[in-house]
Amino acid sequence: MKKELDLQKILEIIRKVVKQDTGQEIMLHEPCFRGNEWRYIRECLDSGWVSSAGGFVDRFEKDLARFTGARHAVAVVNGTAALHIALLLLDVNAGDEVLLPALTFVATANAVSYCRAIPHFVDSDMRTMGIDSEKLADYLGYMAEIKNGTCYNKRSGKRIKAIIPVHIFGHPVDMDPLLDIAGHYHLQVVEDAAESLGSTYKGRHTGTLGRIGIMSFNGNKIVSTGGGGAILSNDDVLAKMARHLTTTARITRTWGFEHDRVGYNYRLPNINAALGCAQLEQLPRFVAAKRCLAQAYGEAFKDLQGVDIFTEGDNVNSNYWLNALLLNQEYAMQKDALLQLSNEAGVITRPVWELMHRLLMYRDCPRMDLSTAENLFDRIINLPSSAFLGEHYV
Amino acid sequence: MKKELDLQKILEIIRKVVKQDTGQEIMLHEPCFRGNEWRYIRECLDSGWVSSAGGFVDRFEKDLARFTGARHAVAVVNGTAALHIALLLLDVNAGDEVLLPALTFVATANAVSYCRAIPHFVDSDMRTMGIDSEKLADYLGYMAEIKNGTCYNKRSGKRIKAIIPVHIFGHPVDMDPLLDIAGHYHLQVVEDAAESLGSTYKGRHTGTLGRIGIMSFNGNKIVSTGGGGAILSNDDVLAKMARHLTTTARITRTWGFEHDRVGYNYRLPNINAALGCAQLEQLPRFVAAKRCLAQAYGEAFKDLQGVDIFTEGDNVNSNYWLNALLLNQEYAMQKDALLQLSNEAGVITRPVWELMHRLLMYRDCPRMDLSTAENLFDRIINLPSSAFLGEHYV
Numbered sequence: 001m002k003k004e005l006d007l008q009k010i011l012e013i014i015r016k017v018v019k020q021d022t023g024q025e026i027m028l029h030e031p032c033f034r035g036n037e038w039r040y041i042r043e044c045l046d047s048g049w050v051s052s053a054g055g056f057v058d059r060f061e062k063d064l065a066r067f068t069g070a071r072h073a074v075a076v077v078n079g080t081a082a083l084h085i086a087l088l089l090l091d092v093n094a095g096d097e098v099l100l101p102a103l104t105f106v107a108t109a110n111a112v113s114y115c116r117a118i119p120h121f122v123d124s125d126m127r128t129m130g131i132d133s134e135k136l137a138d139y140l141g142y143m144a145e146i147k148n149g150t151c152y153n154k155r156s157g158k159r160i161k162a163i164i165p166v167h168i169f170g171h172p173v174d175m176d177p178l179l180d181i182a183g184h185y186h187l188q189v190v191e192d193a194a195e196s197l198g199s200t201y202k203g204r205h206t207g208t209l210g211r212i213g214i215m216s217f218n219g220n221k222i223v224s225t226g227g228g229g230a231i232l233s234n235d236d237v238l239a240k241m242a243r244h245l246t247t248t249a250r251i252t253r254t255w256g257f258e259h260d261r262v263g264y265n266y267r268l269p270n271i272n273a274a275l276g277c278a279q280l281e282q283l284p285r286f287v288a289a290k291r292c293l294a295q296a297y298g299e300a301f302k303d304l305q306g307v308d309i310f311t312e313g314d315n316v317n318s319n320y321w322l323n324a325l326l327l328n329q330e331y332a333m334q335k336d337a338l339l340q341l342s343n344e345a346g347v348i349t350r351p352v353w354e355l356m357h358r359l360l361m362y363r364d365c366p367r368m369d370l371s372t373a374e375n376l377f378d379r380i381i382n383l384p385s386s387a388f389l390g391e392h393y394v
Numbered sequence: 395m396k397k398e399l400d401l402q403k404i405l406e407i408i409r410k411v412v413k414q415d416t417g418q419e420i421m422l423h424e425p426c427f428r429g430n431e432w433r434y435i436r437e438c439l440d441s442g443w444v445s446s447a448g449g450f451v452d453r454f455e456k457d458l459a460r461f462t463g464a465r466h467a468v469a470v471v472n473g474t475a476a477l478h479i480a481l482l483l484l485d486v487n488a489g490d491e492v493l494l495p496a497l498t499f500v501a502t503a504n505a506v507s508y509c510r511a512i513p514h515f516v517d518s519d520m521r522t523m524g525i526d527s528e529k530l531a532d533y534l535g536y537m538a539e540i541k542n543g544t545c546y547n548k549r550s551g552k553r554i555k556a557i558i559p560v561h562i563f564g565h566p567v568d569m570d571p572l573l574d575i576a577g578h579y580h581l582q583v584v585e586d587a588a589e590s591l592g593s594t595y596k597g598r599h600t601g602t603l604g605r606i607g608i609m610s611f612n613g614n615k616i617v618s619t620g621g622g623g624a625i626l627s628n629d630d631v632l633a634k635m636a637r638h639l640t641t642t643a644r645i646t647r648t649w650g651f652e653h654d655r656v657g658y659n660y661r662l663p664n665i666n667a668a669l670g671c672a673q674l675e676q677l678p679r680f681v682a683a684k685r686c687l688a689q690a691y692g693e694a695f696k697d698l699q700g701v702d703i704f705t706e707g708d709n710v711n712s713n714y715w716l717n718a719l720l721l722n723q724e725y726a727m728q729k730d731a732l733l734q735l736s737n738e739a740g741v742i743t744r745p746v747w748e749l750m751h752r753l754l755m756y757r758d759c760p761r762m763d764l765s766t767a768e769n770l771f772d773r774i775i776n777l778p779s780s781a782f783l784g785e786h787y788v
Contacts, residue, residue, distance in 0.1 A: 110642070258753065271666070272663065349649075350651075359654075361656050
């Protein structure tokens with residue numbers, strides 16, 4: 001085997017797959033506004049209802065519920081706000097521990113902090129990049145104990161209240177074993193589907209498999225509302241309370257303004273929902289294009305020794321939000337060189353987020369062995385993944 | 395004097411002032427999108443940058459800083475988020491007390507709660523509807539003590555860290571005596587200018603008189619971005635930290651994603667900022683129209699016994715965000731009847747917010763005598779105040 005990867009060759013392959021001319025900058029992920037975006041926003045402006053009241057918020061929620069199969073969708077300002085509310089709804093309190101992957105975007109851990117709870121980091125599965133349930137079961141087996149139907153960390157003495165599986169880059173976590181473990185240990189499940197709108201696990205949409213799921217419609221997501229997010233749930237009571245908590249806990253009075261608890265100003269503005277309605281109409285097309293792009297990357301890199309394109313597992317259908325090139329272990333030290341080469345050439349690539357347990361504010365949080373997450377961190381490079389780049393292949 | 399107000403007469407006067415046909419519903423406050431809103435949003439969509447990165451956010455911040463005279467403006471998702479960050483920046487911590495009026499929108503108190511601090515309610519001044527500095531000075535004189543440059547509540551033993559003057563309905567608080575008191579007691583000042591964009595105090599824009607000010611651009615405000623807010627400050631360090639905290643405390647690396655503390659996802663999306671840029675261009679016109687409308691209400695109600703239209707004090711220039719009809723004390727019991735009559739007739743009027751110390755979650759918070767706030771609550775009815783209703787008078 002060669003001692004070094006041919007980085008120029010990798011760059012050439014990327015350019016060939018995305019079919020963009022040399023010299024043209026290729027972003028990591030751009031939204032695509034070619035549907036009814038303009039029409040709906042115009043309608044919204046003409047109606048004068050641009051804020052949290054207005055028809056597009058209701059419609060966006062209904063469309064999202066229909067698409068995902070969730071009984072309820074509650075639209076909020078972003079995925080972080082959705083996570084915060086989801087944890088509050090499941091009674092995550094000050095001093096509780098919440099299990100989440102070290103390999104995730106910082107919002108997952110921050111939402112736990114907002115509840116004054118403690119992130120407790122768990123390792124990833126090489127096959128899904130999400131939580132490794134087998135390793136988790138072993139860990140909980142010696143670290144956790146159940147007393148009166150509540151799970152405790154034997155070392156810290158603290159309650160372990162919930163677990164947040166994150167569908168990294170849109171790839172569904174293997175949810176069945178994870179739900180089994182959660183059931184056994186009485187852990188509430190908040191599914192972080194921020195990246196996985198359009199991804200399914202055994203035919204069911206991600207975000208609808210736990211008691212609550214959350215989504216994001218940030219500018220870099222498969223569907224964008226500028227900034228936006230949603231809480232999904234099949235539970236009528238939770239969904240009603242989500243709506244209440246995200247609208248300053250306001251009580252409906254004939255004319256008055258009353259509030260029955262400390263609430264949040266988290267509702268999605270109508271103008272952002274208008275954008276969302278137009279985007280959701282195009283979602284099936286976006287998913288198809290992104291899956292084709294992933295396949296094209298897979299084909300193109302098939303014969304290149306030393307790298308792999310990450311592909312979905314069995315029983316799942318991924319939206320391939322961000323394609324990941326995995327350098328073989330022996331070439332991991334070339335990651336920065338490849339990032340430099342490609343970015344300087346205008347082909348925007350990115351490493352994965354710094355692992356949570358290495359961030360200043362989360363260094364002292366409890367954690368298990370995180371060797372797989374650390375290994376993935378060393379080897380992942382995200383490739384340009386905008387839906388329109390895959391349209392040639394549909 | 396008559397025993398009862400002629401409510402039909404009041405309704406007639408309102409209709410006459412706003413010059414709208416009988417039968418047409420007249421909202422309390424509608425935004426007005428007749429400028430470059432569409433053009434800028436279209437530009438924003440065409441650029442593909444709808445989220446937190448993008449040129450309109452920068453431009454909106456610069457325009458806002460120029461208009462208010464603040465050295466820095468940091469655009470965020472809403473006024474509540476702005477307040478939350480402002481308090482964090484001024485080191486408001488768990489267990490601290492923060493002084494704020496009982497007569498305000500619930501967000502003012504909620505932001506204090508988000509910092510795990512304790513709202514401490516103070517009374518209002520009949521002339522400004524904002525904090526009564528004279529009464530506050532008396533209260534602090536016997537309730538507070540200064541030890542080592544820090545103010546403490548002698549009863550609770552807790553640190554009193556900050557004070558939040560709120561410019562109610564756009565009417566500037568009498569800031570000079572309030573700033574004197576804050577200086578004397580070492581209190582940080584966060585100016586809640588959510589309602590007072592366009593209002594000045596002795597020639598200086600509200601929101602720029604304390605160390606930090608906040609604004610709101612919700613759908614019901616004089617300028618709307620759908621949902622939006624801003625942090626204003628003349629302090630370079632505070633502004634830089636505001637930007638950092640509202641963008642997930644992300645550190646700029648060549649390609650990586652690092653964060654050095656628990657941050658927030660609070661930046662204003664670019665598409666909302668595009669709306670804001672167009673709205674700010676029209677702000678001087680909106681203020682002029684609203685001031686004319688207020689004058690027209692004042693003229694029209696001048697000769698009606700038993701009610702007054704609230705007018706600005708000396709040395710200030712109010713944006714008259716919401717006009718307030720004040721029932722004389724002896725007619726206060728007719729408030730609900732007038733609300734019912736007008737709303738049923740399609741003339742939307744509203745009582746002021748329920749006072750903070752009467753809300754379930756804030757009932758046990760410390761407070762001074764709140765008799766003026768209670769009296770104002772009994773007597774205020776907000777009248778239709780959209781800028782376009784005043785255009786006839788400009």
